[in-house]
Amino acid sequence: MAAFLLSLAAPLVAQPVESAKEIVRKADLHVRGNTSQATIIFRIVRPTWSRDMTTKTWSKGNKLAMIRIEAPVKDRGTVYLKREKEVWNWIPSIERNIKLPPSMMSQSWMGTDFTNDDLVKEFSILEDYDHTLVGEEKIGDRICHIVELIPKPSAAVVWGKVRIWIDKKDYLQLKGEYFDESGKLVNRMVTNDIRMLGGRLLPAYMEMLPINKPGQKTVLIYKEIQFDKPIPDHFFTVENMKKIQ
Template identity: 50%
Template sequence: MKNPIAKIFKYLLPSLAFLICSKVQAQDAYEIIKKADDKMQGVSSKVEMSMTIVRPDWSREVKIKSWAKGQKLSLILIEAPARDKGTAFLKRHKEIWNWQPKIDRVIKLPPSMMMQSWMGSDFTNDDLVKESSIVNDYYQKVVADTTIQGYECYKIEMLPKEDAAVVWGKIYAYISKADYLQLLFKYYDEEGYLINTMKLSDIKKMDDRVLPTRLEMIPADEEGHKTVVQYNQMKFNINIDDNFFSMQNMKRIR
């Protein structure tokens, strides 16, 4: 009689191989996203950038400085145009405030405002203050290999975790295999409709790393609309105390 143990393994091995492969693939996708995200953020950072809001019959430029420490602390200062100068946004953990110097008022942003436009742009409040994390709030899976801007890339599908407070129903991220460059993101709602596409380009050395320095956020259903962010200067792993990210500093930072 044939060995019954061998017979059991005959049927179990394919299933076990599939489970092991799926687990390894998921772990690989997580590591890819984490490396790409760490590269863009560092332990801490200071960034000077310009944001141009483009519409079919007009455009507007906003000058911005930002500071960040990890995923939980960030401060964004508007330097121009004159009407918005001094406006600031502070994130501490899951709480987000907006300082409006013209009316001498601090406004706390509720979670319901995360999908609203940031400064009239095609970015949302969630995009700019990063309330949700592509590393921690989503399940990641490599679904294909592809080429973007001449770079061989992983196409990674990200689906929100059950308990995550996120605004997107699904995200596709395209990350270069060689240097973990973020090159393209596609954002979908819970119904599966494409809402925004973010293209990253103009690869340059910034401080101690090579990164895309131009971002274009393009809404799917508004022809002629887009928002372009150009990074002008980036410093990573700077010495910055947690106390820098305070309500008092948000009001006086220049």
């Protein structure tokens, strides 16, 4: 009888406990895949106006990414490239590539409520932060881990602290909060419209909400996404920025 009871108890004590970093890694891989290609609409909303911007994006791993503006016409062909730790911007109106200095990473990306760092350096979420589980919370019908990210001393990042809510079941990031270096909450990100995209369950709708700017937000809407289609490394080069379609 004692042996039988021990055999029942053994699986309970053998269950591994996921680390905060492993939870973030799984959430990151779920939304990114080995590679991804997507069409995304950014809707910039202000108290008296709004406008849409359509983009194409490509990523490979967590070090290579490209974003190309498709619309509106005045911005069409503008490209951002993230390669390792470098960020480049192709501006078709002056036919120049510009390497973004660290001082520009906290600036607004294309007039949105995302910073340059948010859009093109989000891939450093695993490398540039220390991760700690600080609790859990239910969002809708999903129970989420709350993970706190503190930048490493050597990391060149914008935020002084980030908190993200990751669904325990499907590793979906459902909420995020972004704090400045003094610990003041600056932006809140929320997601909605969870459905199948590219064969994966993902939030198709995201809002970035500045805390102290009523009536202002940026909405990100996934129109389509494809995962794990091979993309050669040479696609993500400064020379290729003006050629991609």
